[in-house]
Amino acid sequence: MSDTSAWIILVAAVFTNNILLSNFLGMCSFIACSSQVETALGLGTAVTFVMTLTTMINYAIYHFVLHPLQLGHLQFIVFIAVIAAFVQLVEMIVERFSPKLYFALGIFLPLITVNCAILGASLFAIIRNYTFVQTLGFGFGAGVGWLVAIVLMAGLQQKMRYSDIPKPFAGVPVAMIITCVMAMAFMGFAGMVTIQ
Amino acid sequence: MSNNSSCMTCGSSGGLCGGKALVTLKEGVWTSNPLAIQVLGICSALAVTNKLSNSLVMGAALLFVCVGSNLFVSLLRNHIPHRIRMVAEVAIIATFVILFDQFLRAYYWEMSKQLGPYVGLIITNCIVMGRAEAFALQNPPLVSMVDGVANGIGYGVALAIIGFARELFGSGQVVFFGMTINLGDWYTPNQLMVLAPGAFFVFGVLIAIFNVLKGSDAEEDKK
Numbered sequence: 001m002s003d004t005s006a007w008i009i010l011v012a013a014v015f016t017n018n019i020l021l022s023n024f025l026g027m028c029s030f031i032a033c034s035s036q037v038e039t040a041l042g043l044g045t046a047v048t049f050v051m052t053l054t055t056m057i058n059y060a061i062y063h064f065v066l067h068p069l070q071l072g073h074l075q076f077i078v079f080i081a082v083i084a085a086f087v088q089l090v091e092m093i094v095e096r097f098s099p100k101l102y103f104a105l106g107i108f109l110p111l112i113t114v115n116c117a118i119l120g121a122s123l124f125a126i127i128r129n130y131t132f133v134q135t136l137g138f139g140f141g142a143g144v145g146w147l148v149a150i151v152l153m154a155g156l157q158q159k160m161r162y163s164d165i166p167k168p169f170a171g172v173p174v175a176m177i178i179t180c181v182m183a184m185a186f187m188g189f190a191g192m193v194t195i196q
Numbered sequence: 197m198s199n200n201s202s203c204m205t206c207g208s209s210g211g212l213c214g215g216k217a218l219v220t221l222k223e224g225v226w227t228s229n230p231l232a233i234q235v236l237g238i239c240s241a242l243a244v245t246n247k248l249s250n251s252l253v254m255g256a257a258l259l260f261v262c263v264g265s266n267l268f269v270s271l272l273r274n275h276i277p278h279r280i281r282m283v284a285e286v287a288i289i290a291t292f293v294i295l296f297d298q299f300l301r302a303y304y305w306e307m308s309k310q311l312g313p314y315v316g317l318i319i320t321n322c323i324v325m326g327r328a329e330a331f332a333l334q335n336p337p338l339v340s341m342v343d344g345v346a347n348g349i350g351y352g353v354a355l356a357i358i359g360f361a362r363e364l365f366g367s368g369q370v371v372f373f374g375m376t377i378n379l380g381d382w383y384t385p386n387q388l389m390v391l392a393p394g395a396f397f398v399f400g401v402l403i404a405i406f407n408v409l410k411g412s413d414a415e416e417d418k419k
Binding site for chain 2: 021022023024025026027028031073074075076077080084114115116119120123124127167168169172173174175176177179180181183184187
Protein backbone atom coordinates (compact mmCIF):
# COMPACT_ATOMS: atom_id res chain seq x y z
CA MET A 1 0.00 0.00 0.00
CA SER A 2 2.73 2.39 0.92
CA ASP A 3 4.21 2.69 -2.55
CA THR A 4 1.03 3.69 -4.39
CA SER A 5 1.34 7.14 -5.88
CA ALA A 6 -0.80 9.84 -4.33
CA TRP A 7 -2.20 10.67 -7.77
CA ILE A 8 -3.52 7.15 -8.20
CA ILE A 9 -5.14 7.31 -4.79
CA LEU A 10 -6.69 10.64 -5.73
CA VAL A 11 -8.22 9.28 -8.94
CA ALA A 12 -9.36 6.12 -7.22
CA ALA A 13 -10.99 8.07 -4.41
CA VAL A 14 -13.00 10.07 -6.95
CA PHE A 15 -14.08 7.25 -9.26
CA THR A 16 -13.52 3.65 -8.26
CA ASN A 17 -13.75 4.02 -4.49
CA ASN A 18 -16.13 6.95 -4.34
CA ILE A 19 -16.67 7.65 -0.66
CA LEU A 20 -20.42 8.03 -1.15
CA LEU A 21 -21.21 5.43 -3.75
CA SER A 22 -19.00 2.62 -2.53
CA ASN A 23 -18.43 3.47 1.14
CA PHE A 24 -21.86 4.97 1.83
CA LEU A 25 -20.51 7.90 3.80
CA GLY A 26 -22.24 11.27 4.01
CA MET A 27 -25.62 9.87 3.09
CA CYS A 28 -27.62 12.10 5.44
CA SER A 29 -26.66 15.39 3.83
CA PHE A 30 -26.70 13.65 0.46
CA ILE A 31 -30.40 12.91 0.89
CA ALA A 32 -31.28 16.20 2.55
CA CYS A 33 -29.37 18.69 0.39
CA SER A 34 -29.56 17.28 -3.08
CA SER A 35 -32.58 19.04 -4.52
CA GLN A 36 -30.77 22.09 -5.95
CA VAL A 37 -27.59 21.99 -8.00
CA GLU A 38 -26.31 25.28 -6.50
CA THR A 39 -26.83 24.07 -2.95
CA ALA A 40 -25.16 20.78 -3.73
CA LEU A 41 -22.23 22.57 -5.30
CA GLY A 42 -21.77 24.81 -2.26
CA LEU A 43 -22.00 21.97 0.20
CA GLY A 44 -19.69 19.81 -1.88
CA THR A 45 -17.06 22.55 -2.06
CA ALA A 46 -17.22 23.08 1.69
CA VAL A 47 -16.89 19.34 2.30
CA THR A 48 -13.91 19.04 -0.04
CA PHE A 49 -12.16 21.92 1.66
CA VAL A 50 -12.76 20.71 5.20
CA MET A 51 -12.05 17.08 4.35
CA THR A 52 -8.68 17.79 2.72
CA LEU A 53 -7.45 19.77 5.71
CA THR A 54 -8.92 17.69 8.54
CA THR A 55 -7.58 14.40 7.18
CA MET A 56 -4.12 15.97 7.19
CA ILE A 57 -4.49 17.42 10.68
CA ASN A 58 -5.87 14.14 12.01
CA TYR A 59 -3.08 12.23 10.30
CA ALA A 60 -0.50 14.40 12.01
CA ILE A 61 -2.20 14.12 15.38
CA TYR A 62 -2.55 10.36 15.13
CA HIS A 63 0.99 9.60 13.99
CA PHE A 64 2.85 12.19 16.02
CA VAL A 65 0.83 12.35 19.23
CA LEU A 66 -1.64 9.52 19.75
CA HIS A 67 0.39 6.65 18.34
CA PRO A 68 3.66 7.38 20.17
CA LEU A 69 1.75 7.79 23.44
CA GLN A 70 -0.23 4.57 22.76
CA LEU A 71 -3.50 6.46 22.95
CA GLY A 72 -4.79 5.08 19.66
CA HIS A 73 -8.12 4.13 21.20
CA LEU A 74 -8.85 7.82 21.79
CA GLN A 75 -8.77 8.51 18.04
CA PHE A 76 -12.55 8.77 17.64
CA ILE A 77 -13.07 11.43 20.25
CA VAL A 78 -9.95 13.37 19.25
CA PHE A 79 -10.82 13.29 15.54
CA ILE A 80 -14.36 14.51 16.05
CA ALA A 81 -13.12 17.28 18.35
CA VAL A 82 -10.56 18.34 15.73
CA ILE A 83 -13.20 18.41 13.02
CA ALA A 84 -15.65 20.41 15.13
CA ALA A 85 -12.98 22.88 16.20
CA PHE A 86 -11.65 23.22 12.65
CA VAL A 87 -15.07 23.90 11.20
CA GLN A 88 -15.71 26.54 13.86
CA LEU A 89 -12.36 28.15 13.11
CA VAL A 90 -12.91 28.18 9.36
CA GLU A 91 -16.32 29.69 9.89
CA MET A 92 -14.88 32.55 11.94
CA ILE A 93 -12.00 33.19 9.55
CA VAL A 94 -14.19 33.15 6.48
CA GLU A 95 -16.74 35.43 8.12
CA ARG A 96 -14.02 37.93 9.07
CA PHE A 97 -12.09 38.05 5.81
CA SER A 98 -14.49 37.17 3.06
CA PRO A 99 -18.13 37.93 3.78
CA LYS A 100 -19.02 37.01 0.22
CA LEU A 101 -17.58 33.52 0.57
CA TYR A 102 -19.21 33.30 3.99
CA PHE A 103 -22.64 33.80 2.52
CA ALA A 104 -21.95 31.25 -0.19
CA LEU A 105 -20.40 28.66 2.08
CA GLY A 106 -21.31 29.72 5.59
CA ILE A 107 -24.65 28.02 5.95
CA PHE A 108 -23.14 24.67 5.03
CA LEU A 109 -20.30 24.73 7.49
CA PRO A 110 -22.19 23.76 10.65
CA LEU A 111 -23.75 20.86 8.72
CA ILE A 112 -20.33 19.47 8.00
CA THR A 113 -19.42 18.64 11.58
CA VAL A 114 -21.99 15.87 11.58
CA ASN A 115 -21.14 14.68 8.07
CA CYS A 116 -19.82 11.18 8.58
CA ALA A 117 -17.81 11.36 5.36
CA ILE A 118 -15.38 13.75 7.04
CA LEU A 119 -14.74 11.51 10.05
CA GLY A 120 -14.81 8.47 7.77
CA ALA A 121 -12.09 9.86 5.51
CA SER A 122 -9.84 10.47 8.52
CA LEU A 123 -10.44 6.94 9.81
CA PHE A 124 -9.86 5.34 6.40
CA ALA A 125 -6.55 7.19 6.04
CA ILE A 126 -5.40 5.72 9.36
CA ILE A 127 -6.74 2.21 8.74
CA ARG A 128 -5.18 1.97 5.27
CA ASN A 129 -1.79 3.11 6.58
CA TYR A 130 -1.37 5.97 4.14
CA THR A 131 1.69 8.17 4.17
CA PHE A 132 1.24 11.90 4.58
CA VAL A 133 1.26 12.65 0.84
CA GLN A 134 -1.13 9.77 0.18
CA THR A 135 -3.42 11.11 2.88
CA LEU A 136 -3.42 14.48 1.14
CA GLY A 137 -4.39 12.81 -2.14
CA PHE A 138 -7.02 10.67 -0.50
CA GLY A 139 -8.60 13.50 1.50
CA PHE A 140 -8.89 15.73 -1.54
CA GLY A 141 -10.00 12.92 -3.83
CA ALA A 142 -12.66 11.72 -1.43
CA GLY A 143 -13.99 15.27 -1.12
CA VAL A 144 -14.14 15.73 -4.88
CA GLY A 145 -15.77 12.32 -5.25
CA TRP A 146 -18.46 13.32 -2.78
CA LEU A 147 -18.93 16.63 -4.62
CA VAL A 148 -19.32 14.86 -7.97
CA ALA A 149 -21.86 12.40 -6.56
CA ILE A 150 -24.03 14.99 -4.83
CA VAL A 151 -24.02 17.38 -7.82
CA LEU A 152 -25.01 14.57 -10.21
CA MET A 153 -27.75 13.56 -7.81
CA ALA A 154 -29.03 17.13 -7.51
CA GLY A 155 -29.22 17.39 -11.29
CA LEU A 156 -31.25 14.20 -11.47
CA GLN A 157 -33.52 15.26 -8.62
CA GLN A 158 -34.31 18.55 -10.37
CA LYS A 159 -35.42 16.67 -13.46
CA MET A 160 -37.31 14.16 -11.39
CA ARG A 161 -39.66 16.74 -9.92
CA TYR A 162 -41.78 16.40 -13.02
CA SER A 163 -41.87 12.63 -13.24
CA ASP A 164 -44.72 10.46 -12.13
CA ILE A 165 -43.40 8.30 -9.30
CA PRO A 166 -45.49 5.55 -7.65
CA LYS A 167 -46.66 6.91 -4.32
CA PRO A 168 -44.85 4.55 -1.90
CA PHE A 169 -41.61 5.28 -3.73
CA ALA A 170 -41.88 9.07 -3.62
CA GLY A 171 -39.09 10.84 -1.76
CA VAL A 172 -36.29 8.82 -0.24
CA PRO A 173 -36.96 5.41 -1.82
CA VAL A 174 -36.68 6.68 -5.37
CA ALA A 175 -33.58 8.65 -4.42
CA MET A 176 -32.11 5.36 -3.21
CA ILE A 177 -32.97 3.57 -6.44
CA ILE A 178 -31.35 6.36 -8.46
CA THR A 179 -28.27 6.18 -6.27
CA CYS A 180 -28.24 2.45 -6.94
CA VAL A 181 -28.10 3.08 -10.67
CA MET A 182 -25.41 5.73 -10.16
CA ALA A 183 -23.36 3.33 -8.06
CA MET A 184 -23.68 0.74 -10.82
CA ALA A 185 -22.50 3.29 -13.38
CA PHE A 186 -19.52 4.16 -11.20
CA MET A 187 -18.69 0.47 -10.93
CA GLY A 188 -17.84 0.75 -14.60
CA PHE A 189 -14.68 2.57 -13.51
CA ALA A 190 -13.60 -0.41 -11.44
CA GLY A 191 -10.45 -2.01 -12.76
CA MET A 192 -9.13 1.33 -13.98
CA VAL A 193 -7.27 1.83 -10.73
CA THR A 194 -7.67 -0.03 -7.48
CA ILE A 195 -6.97 0.85 -3.90
CA GLN A 196 -7.66 -1.43 -0.96
CA MET B 197 -31.77 14.97 8.71
CA SER B 198 -35.47 15.16 9.28
CA ASN B 199 -35.76 17.45 12.27
CA ASN B 200 -39.53 17.61 12.10
CA SER B 201 -40.11 13.98 12.80
CA SER B 202 -37.80 13.81 15.80
CA CYS B 203 -39.47 16.86 17.27
CA MET B 204 -42.84 15.29 16.79
CA THR B 205 -41.62 12.14 18.42
CA CYS B 206 -40.61 13.93 21.58
CA GLY B 207 -43.78 16.01 21.51
CA SER B 208 -46.01 12.97 21.52
CA SER B 209 -44.11 11.10 24.19
CA GLY B 210 -42.80 13.94 26.29
CA GLY B 211 -44.42 12.72 29.50
CA LEU B 212 -42.26 12.65 32.60
CA CYS B 213 -43.63 9.45 34.14
CA GLY B 214 -42.28 5.95 33.61
CA GLY B 215 -45.71 4.83 32.39
CA LYS B 216 -44.74 6.09 28.98
CA ALA B 217 -42.37 3.19 28.55
CA LEU B 218 -44.62 1.06 26.34
CA VAL B 219 -45.55 3.94 24.08
CA THR B 220 -41.89 4.87 23.78
CA LEU B 221 -40.96 1.31 22.94
CA LYS B 222 -43.57 1.02 20.23
CA GLU B 223 -42.58 4.35 18.71
CA GLY B 224 -38.93 3.50 18.50
CA VAL B 225 -39.44 0.09 16.98
CA TRP B 226 -42.37 0.68 14.69
CA THR B 227 -44.23 4.00 14.30
CA SER B 228 -41.10 6.11 14.03
CA ASN B 229 -38.53 3.50 13.22
CA PRO B 230 -35.28 5.47 13.00
CA LEU B 231 -34.15 3.84 9.79
CA ALA B 232 -37.20 3.08 7.70
CA ILE B 233 -39.48 5.96 8.70
CA GLN B 234 -37.19 8.77 9.77
CA VAL B 235 -34.34 7.78 7.45
CA LEU B 236 -31.60 8.59 9.94
CA GLY B 237 -28.21 6.98 10.26
CA ILE B 238 -28.26 5.33 6.87
CA CYS B 239 -24.52 5.40 6.22
CA SER B 240 -23.75 2.48 8.48
CA ALA B 241 -27.01 0.77 7.59
CA LEU B 242 -25.91 0.53 3.98
CA ALA B 243 -22.27 -0.21 4.57
CA VAL B 244 -22.33 -3.15 6.96
CA THR B 245 -25.41 -4.98 5.72
CA ASN B 246 -23.73 -7.20 3.15
CA LYS B 247 -24.06 -10.04 5.66
CA LEU B 248 -26.66 -10.86 8.29
CA SER B 249 -24.10 -11.40 11.06
CA ASN B 250 -22.45 -8.02 10.42
CA SER B 251 -25.83 -6.32 10.53
CA LEU B 252 -26.67 -7.87 13.88
CA VAL B 253 -23.36 -6.85 15.46
CA MET B 254 -23.89 -3.31 14.18
CA GLY B 255 -27.41 -3.32 15.61
CA ALA B 256 -26.04 -4.47 18.96
CA ALA B 257 -23.41 -1.73 18.85
CA LEU B 258 -26.01 0.93 18.23
CA LEU B 259 -28.26 -0.47 20.95
CA PHE B 260 -25.43 -0.31 23.47
CA VAL B 261 -24.32 3.19 22.51
CA CYS B 262 -27.86 4.53 22.32
CA VAL B 263 -28.87 3.15 25.73
CA GLY B 264 -25.64 4.30 27.36
CA SER B 265 -25.63 7.79 25.91
CA ASN B 266 -29.35 8.30 26.52
CA LEU B 267 -28.93 7.26 30.18
CA PHE B 268 -26.02 9.58 30.83
CA VAL B 269 -27.33 12.53 28.86
CA SER B 270 -30.59 12.16 30.79
CA LEU B 271 -28.82 11.92 34.17
CA LEU B 272 -26.82 15.03 33.38
CA ARG B 273 -29.61 16.89 31.63
CA ASN B 274 -30.05 19.45 34.41
CA HIS B 275 -26.33 20.11 34.70
CA ILE B 276 -25.30 20.52 31.07
CA PRO B 277 -25.31 24.21 30.06
CA HIS B 278 -27.62 24.66 27.10
CA ARG B 279 -25.03 26.27 24.86
CA ILE B 280 -22.47 23.49 25.00
CA ARG B 281 -24.91 20.60 25.10
CA MET B 282 -23.86 19.33 21.66
CA VAL B 283 -20.23 19.00 22.70
CA ALA B 284 -21.23 17.25 25.91
CA GLU B 285 -23.46 14.83 23.98
CA VAL B 286 -20.74 14.03 21.47
CA ALA B 287 -18.26 13.39 24.28
CA ILE B 288 -20.67 10.99 26.01
CA ILE B 289 -21.50 9.19 22.77
CA ALA B 290 -17.85 8.91 21.78
CA THR B 291 -17.03 7.36 25.15
CA PHE B 292 -19.52 4.57 24.60
CA VAL B 293 -18.41 4.04 21.02
CA ILE B 294 -14.80 3.67 22.18
CA LEU B 295 -15.91 1.15 24.82
CA PHE B 296 -17.70 -0.97 22.24
CA ASP B 297 -14.87 -0.69 19.74
CA GLN B 298 -12.33 -1.84 22.34
CA PHE B 299 -14.59 -4.72 23.28
CA LEU B 300 -14.85 -5.85 19.65
CA ARG B 301 -11.11 -5.56 19.13
CA ALA B 302 -10.40 -7.59 22.25
CA TYR B 303 -12.86 -10.45 21.74
CA TYR B 304 -14.01 -10.42 18.12
CA TRP B 305 -11.03 -9.22 16.11
CA GLU B 306 -12.29 -10.67 12.83
CA MET B 307 -15.61 -8.88 13.16
CA SER B 308 -13.88 -5.68 14.16
CA LYS B 309 -11.78 -5.84 11.01
CA GLN B 310 -14.82 -6.44 8.82
CA LEU B 311 -16.76 -3.52 10.25
CA GLY B 312 -13.69 -1.30 9.83
CA PRO B 313 -14.33 2.38 10.44
CA TYR B 314 -18.07 1.99 10.67
CA VAL B 315 -18.03 1.27 14.42
CA GLY B 316 -16.27 4.58 14.96
CA LEU B 317 -18.74 6.27 12.68
CA ILE B 318 -21.54 5.56 15.14
CA ILE B 319 -20.40 8.84 16.71
CA THR B 320 -21.73 10.75 13.75
CA ASN B 321 -24.77 8.49 13.43
CA CYS B 322 -27.72 10.86 13.48
CA ILE B 323 -29.89 8.40 15.42
CA VAL B 324 -27.80 8.46 18.59
CA MET B 325 -27.35 12.21 18.49
CA GLY B 326 -31.00 12.74 17.58
CA ARG B 327 -32.27 10.64 20.49
CA ALA B 328 -29.95 12.35 22.97
CA GLU B 329 -31.04 15.75 21.71
CA ALA B 330 -34.74 15.11 21.20
CA PHE B 331 -35.54 12.66 23.98
CA ALA B 332 -32.91 12.23 26.69
CA LEU B 333 -32.56 15.98 27.28
CA GLN B 334 -36.22 16.25 28.27
CA ASN B 335 -36.92 12.93 29.96
CA PRO B 336 -35.91 11.08 33.16
CA PRO B 337 -33.20 8.39 32.97
CA LEU B 338 -35.37 5.25 32.96
CA VAL B 339 -37.64 6.30 30.10
CA SER B 340 -34.63 7.53 28.20
CA MET B 341 -33.05 4.11 28.53
CA VAL B 342 -36.24 2.52 27.22
CA ASP B 343 -36.12 4.95 24.34
CA GLY B 344 -32.53 3.95 23.67
CA VAL B 345 -33.50 0.26 23.70
CA ALA B 346 -36.46 0.91 21.41
CA ASN B 347 -34.43 2.80 18.85
CA GLY B 348 -31.63 0.31 19.05
CA ILE B 349 -34.05 -2.54 18.39
CA GLY B 350 -35.83 -0.65 15.63
CA TYR B 351 -32.52 0.06 13.95
CA GLY B 352 -31.28 -3.49 14.50
CA VAL B 353 -34.42 -5.08 13.06
CA ALA B 354 -34.34 -2.90 9.95
CA LEU B 355 -30.64 -3.65 9.56
CA ALA B 356 -31.23 -7.37 9.94
CA ILE B 357 -33.92 -7.32 7.26
CA ILE B 358 -31.59 -5.53 4.81
CA GLY B 359 -28.69 -7.81 5.73
CA PHE B 360 -30.81 -10.93 5.33
CA ALA B 361 -32.14 -9.88 1.93
CA ARG B 362 -28.73 -8.88 0.61
CA GLU B 363 -26.97 -12.03 1.78
CA LEU B 364 -29.80 -14.28 0.57
CA PHE B 365 -30.06 -12.85 -2.93
CA GLY B 366 -26.38 -11.98 -3.19
CA SER B 367 -24.84 -15.33 -2.36
CA GLY B 368 -27.85 -17.63 -2.56
CA GLN B 369 -27.63 -18.64 1.08
CA VAL B 370 -27.60 -17.13 4.54
CA VAL B 371 -25.11 -18.49 7.06
CA PHE B 372 -25.94 -17.57 10.61
CA PHE B 373 -24.67 -19.20 13.81
CA GLY B 374 -23.99 -22.43 11.94
CA MET B 375 -27.49 -22.47 10.47
CA THR B 376 -27.72 -22.22 6.70
CA ILE B 377 -30.75 -21.13 4.74
CA ASN B 378 -30.28 -22.11 1.13
CA LEU B 379 -32.24 -20.93 -1.87
CA GLY B 380 -31.42 -24.06 -3.87
CA ASP B 381 -29.80 -24.71 -7.19
CA TRP B 382 -32.38 -22.95 -9.32
CA TYR B 383 -31.24 -19.56 -8.08
CA THR B 384 -28.20 -17.92 -9.63
CA PRO B 385 -26.60 -15.68 -7.00
CA ASN B 386 -26.61 -12.03 -7.99
CA GLN B 387 -23.27 -10.61 -6.86
CA LEU B 388 -24.58 -7.09 -7.30
CA MET B 389 -26.68 -7.42 -4.15
CA VAL B 390 -23.60 -7.80 -1.98
CA LEU B 391 -21.90 -4.85 -3.67
CA ALA B 392 -22.76 -1.20 -3.17
CA PRO B 393 -25.68 -0.82 -5.63
CA GLY B 394 -27.55 -3.68 -3.97
CA ALA B 395 -27.49 -1.85 -0.67
CA PHE B 396 -29.13 1.23 -2.15
CA PHE B 397 -31.68 -0.84 -3.97
CA VAL B 398 -32.74 -3.03 -1.02
CA PHE B 399 -32.90 -0.01 1.27
CA GLY B 400 -35.06 1.94 -1.18
CA VAL B 401 -37.44 -0.98 -1.53
CA LEU B 402 -37.56 -1.46 2.26
CA ILE B 403 -38.65 2.14 2.84
CA ALA B 404 -41.24 1.81 0.09
CA ILE B 405 -42.62 -1.34 1.76
CA PHE B 406 -42.76 0.45 5.11
CA ASN B 407 -44.62 3.29 3.43
CA VAL B 408 -47.19 0.89 2.02
CA LEU B 409 -47.62 -0.93 5.35
CA LYS B 410 -48.05 2.26 7.29
CA GLY B 411 -50.59 3.63 4.85
CA SER B 412 -51.14 7.16 3.74
CA ASP B 413 -51.21 8.81 7.18
CA ALA B 414 -47.52 8.05 7.57
CA GLU B 415 -46.92 9.90 4.34
CA GLU B 416 -48.50 12.99 5.79
CA ASP B 417 -46.54 12.61 9.04
CA LYS B 418 -43.32 12.72 7.13
CA LYS B 419 -44.06 15.95 5.39
